[in-house]
Amino acid sequence: MTIPDASVAAADANPRGGRFPEPAPAPTIRMAIVDNDAITLHALSELLSQRFRGVTVIWSASDGREAIAHALATATSPDVLLVDMSLSGMSGIRVCREIRRRNDRIRLLGITSFPLDSYARKASAAGAQGLVGKESMRTLFDTLGRVLATGVGPPQCGVEFEPAAQAHRRLREEPPHGVDALSPMELRVLQACTEGKSQERIAAEFGIVSGTVRTHVKRIKAKLHAATLSHAVMLWLTMRDE
Numbered sequence: 001m002t003i004p005d006a007s008v009a010a011a012d013a014n015p016r017g018g019r020f021p022e023p024a025p026a027p028t029i030r031m032a033i034v035d036n037d038a039i040t041l042h043a044l045s046e047l048l049s050q051r052f053r054g055v056t057v058i059w060s061a062s063d064g065r066e067a068i069a070h071a072l073a074t075a076t077s078p079d080v081l082l083v084d085m086s087l088s089g090m091s092g093i094r095v096c097r098e099i100r101r102r103n104d105r106i107r108l109l110g111i112t113s114f115p116l117d118s119y120a121r122k123a124s125a126a127g128a129q130g131l132v133g134k135e136s137m138r139t140l141f142d143t144l145g146r147v148l149a150t151g152v153g154p155p156q157c158g159v160e161f162e163p164a165a166q167a168h169r170r171l172r173e174e175p176p177h178g179v180d181a182l183s184p185m186e187l188r189v190l191q192a193c194t195e196g197k198s199q200e201r202i203a204a205e206f207g208i209v210s211g212t213v214r215t216h217v218k219r220i221k222a223k224l225h226a227a228t229l230s231h232a233v234m235l236w237l238t239m240r241d242e
Helices: 006-013 038-051 064-072 092-102 120-125 137-150 164-173 184-194 199-206 210-224 229-239
Strands: 029-034 055-061 080-084 107-112 130-133
Touching (some): 038 055, 092 164, 210 229
Parallel strands (some): 029 055, 080 107
16 A cells, blocks of 8 residues: 655645645643752753653752742743642742732642642642642653643542632732731841841841831831831741642
């Protein structure tokens, strides 16, 4: 049996004898990763491009604040962001919540080395579209594939996940309170205080005057209903992973 030449077959199929236009290239999926493990960052960046055709890892970060800034900037906003739940400084839960309150498009997939029941409910409440363990790349890729195809991952530990737009609306409608009411700069100041830095050092590092730092501290205490800065720091350490 002779298989006709592809160009001849195409011409035969076209009643006018011309060539069909080339199919449009598949759209590139812009992906990013935030994880404080350098080995995980490198491995995921390499494997994702190999496993998923059309996926491009546009950036990776080890710091939650850096990830939020990149995710919310138009030029570097990804379609999907993989978020390590146990980041240092700012938790992955907080990263998800900060991005989801401001963005209804980015799909957030939490990843963790810990038992999923430690984070499933918090990740869903923070607006993530799924959660998966790091121990199995096959399971991670399967879950990512489902998020790409349907918008949400499978339920975990009895917890369902919402599409990005729905989670965004829910968080936008909730009046901010506690840590959620703090501005990005107030969060930075509070984290610096948690690290034991003086207000003068914070001012020097942030390029602001000491009086501005004192104003931020005053607002932080008011929003957290804290009597003192030490009380505010204690509340931050308790609430930052929620």
